[in-house]
Amino acid sequence: xxxxxxxxxxxxxxxxxxxxxxxxxxxxxxxxxxxxxxxxxxxxxxxxxxxxxxxxxxxxxxxxxxxxxxxxxxxxxxxxxxxxxxxxxxxxxxxxxxxxxxxxxxxxxxxxxxxxxxxxxxxxxxxxxxxxxxxxxxxxxxxxxxxxxxxxxxxxxxxxxxxxxxxxxxxxxxxxxxxxxxxxxxxxxxxxxxxxxxxxxxxxxxxxxxxxxxxxxxxxxxxxxxxxxxxxxxxxxxxxxxxxxxxxxxxxxxxxxxxxxxxxxxxxxxxxxxxxxxxxxxxxxxxxxxxxxxxxxxxxxxxxxxxxxxxxxxxxxxxxxx
Ligand code: MN
Numbered sequence: 001x002x003x004x005x006x007x008x009x010x011x012x013x014x015x016x017x018x019x020x021x022x023x024x025x026x027x028x029x030x031x032x033x034x035x036x037x038x039x040x041x042x043x044x045x046x047x048x049x050x051x052x053x054x055x056x057x058x059x060x061x062x063x064x065x066x067x068x069x070x071x072x073x074x075x076x077x078x079x080x081x082x083x084x085x086x087x088x089x090x091x092x093x094x095x096x097x098x099x100x101x102x103x104x105x106x107x108x109x110x111x112x113x114x115x116x117x118x119x120x121x122x123x124x125x126x127x128x129x130x131x132x133x134x135x136x137x138x139x140x141x142x143x144x145x146x147x148x149x150x151x152x153x154x155x156x157x158x159x160x161x162x163x164x165x166x167x168x169x170x171x172x173x174x175x176x177x178x179x180x181x182x183x184x185x186x187x188x189x190x191x192x193x194x195x196x197x198x199x200x201x202x203x204x205x206x207x208x209x210x211x212x213x214x215x216x217x218x219x220x221x222x223x224x225x226x227x228x229x230x231x232x233x234x235x236x237x238x239x240x241x242x243x244x245x246x247x248x249x250x251x252x253x254x255x256x257x258x259x260x261x262x263x264x265x266x267x268x269x270x271x272x273x274x275x276x277x278x279x280x281x282x283x284x285x286x287x288x289x290x291x292x293x294x295x296x297x298x299x300x301x302x303x304x305x306x307x308x309x310x311x312x313x314x315x316x317x318x319x320x321x322x
Contacts, residue, residue, distance in 0.1 A: 001054040001296060002305050005313035007101075008159070008213045008257035008280040010063035012039035013086040015079060019069050026164070026180030031285075038284035039063050042090050047097065049283065053292025056310075057319060058283070060087060061101040064131035065163040068106060071135065076105035080115055088123040099317065101129040101159055109143050113150035120154050126317040127156045127211070132163035138192055140199030148205040157209035157253065157316060162189040162217075181258070181285075190217035193252065194244075198230075202251045203241045209251060209316065213280065215264040216254035220271035223248060248272055253316060255280035256308070260294035265308075274304045278313045 012020060017036070024032060038045060050058055062083055067076040083103045091098045102119035104112040119125035128151070130139065137143070139160070151158055162185030172179045193212055202208055212219070223245040230244055242250070254268055257280035268277045281291040300308065313319065 001292075002309035004053065004055045004279050004292075004295075004309045005057045005059065005317070005319065006050070006055045006280045006283070007059045007211065007255050007278055007313055007317075008161070009058040009060050009283045010039055010285070011042070011060045011087065012036060012063055013083040016062060016066055016083055019066050020063050022065060022069055023180070025176075026185075035063070035284050042094075042098070046283070049288040050097070053281075053288050053295075054309075055281075055288070055292075057096060057099055059099040059101060059126060059313075059317065060091070061129040061159070061161070062087075062103045064161050066103050066131055068131040068134045068163060070105075070107065073105070073107040073111075076107045077111045077115075080105040080112075084115065084119050084123060084125070088119075088125075091124055096320075099319065100125045101127050104128050104130060104147075106130055106134040106137070106139075106144075106147075109145075109147045112144075113147045116147070116150055116156060117154060120156050125156075126319070127159060127209075129159040129161050131161045132188060132192060133166055136166040138195050140195040140201050145204065148201060148208050151209070152205045152207045155207070155209070155318070157211050159211040159213070160189055160192055161213060162186070164188065186214060186217050189214070190219050193217065193219060194226075197244050197247045198235070198238070198240070200240065202247045206241075206250070209253070211253045211255060211278075211316075213255045213257035213282065215256055215259040215261075215268050215277075216248075216252075216272070219248070220254065220264075220268045223271050249276065252276070253278060253312070256291070256295070258282035258286050260286070260291050262294075262298050265298055265300075269300075269304060269308070274307045275312055277308045278316070279309045 067080050070076040080103045087100050102125045226244040253276050255278045281288045
């Protein structure tokens with residue numbers, strides 16, 4: 001069995017349930033209750049699910065939307081810190097089984113940058129996860145330059161995880177099933193990544209590192225068209241240093257989180273390169289055994305399976321490659 005690192009594995013911290021409860025608009029309330037138990041467990045249940053599929057290290061992140069949904073800035077700053085302080089000793093005592101992505105109070109970009117630095121330098125985190133937009137602000141906004149600058153200096157990847165847009169788009173009217181993981185989260189998160197590219201975040205911060213889940217939120221399938229159509233877009237005055245597809249091969253990594261399917265896996269690897277795709281489960285929202293069984297039998301060379309299963313994540317996150 002291929003040894004693995006998994007990057008989009010979720011937990012719940014005390015006091016953060018109220019934010020998670022907001023996803024009742026997106027997912028079945030039955031799943032919500034079941035997931036909470038698994039999210040709060042850092043013991044036998046989680047470890048045996050990891051062991052069964054060869055996951056040596058699970059990189060844990062708060063189950064969203066967390067403080068990205070908090071309207072009060074001071075509360076967001078306090079609760080993000082509490083969340084990061086909660087996970088830190090669990091990681092430290094796990095014997096290398098758990099790593100972590102920091103939770104950031106994006107309401108205040110300077111505070112988010114400071115919290116990222118504290119988490120990386122003092123608490124052993126390997127990056128951060130941001131659950132989509134914050135009170136209508138996306139990470140291409142100029143005010144987030146302080147965060148990208150710090151992340152670049154710390155060599156810390158930022159994982160953009162799906163959540164809802166700031167307003168309810170008419171396109172989902174009368175179709176609540178489309179509003180959430182079935183479709184709208186893909187649209188929202190893929191769009192967020194494109195805002196970063198066309199907002200020139202990666203021109204300004206060429207060493208910034210972005211991670212997308214869900215096999216790249218369908219974007220690997222679109223690279224040729226992005227390159228082909230963007231020069232005739234209605235932003236004639238906008239220049240990019242590189243064709244859009246080039247940023248995917250320089251600044252963006254994708255994970256298999258929540259997608260156990262050969263065709264999009266092959267598409268992601270063939271479009272982006274085998275060095276940019278990383279195994280993940282999206283525990284507990286995806287079954288670990290299904291993700292592991294699928295990955296072991298997926299149509300990959302041995303080299304690709306080692307890169308995607310383990311080595312790419314070890315390199316990107318600076319984990320012991322042994
Ligand atoms: Mn997830």
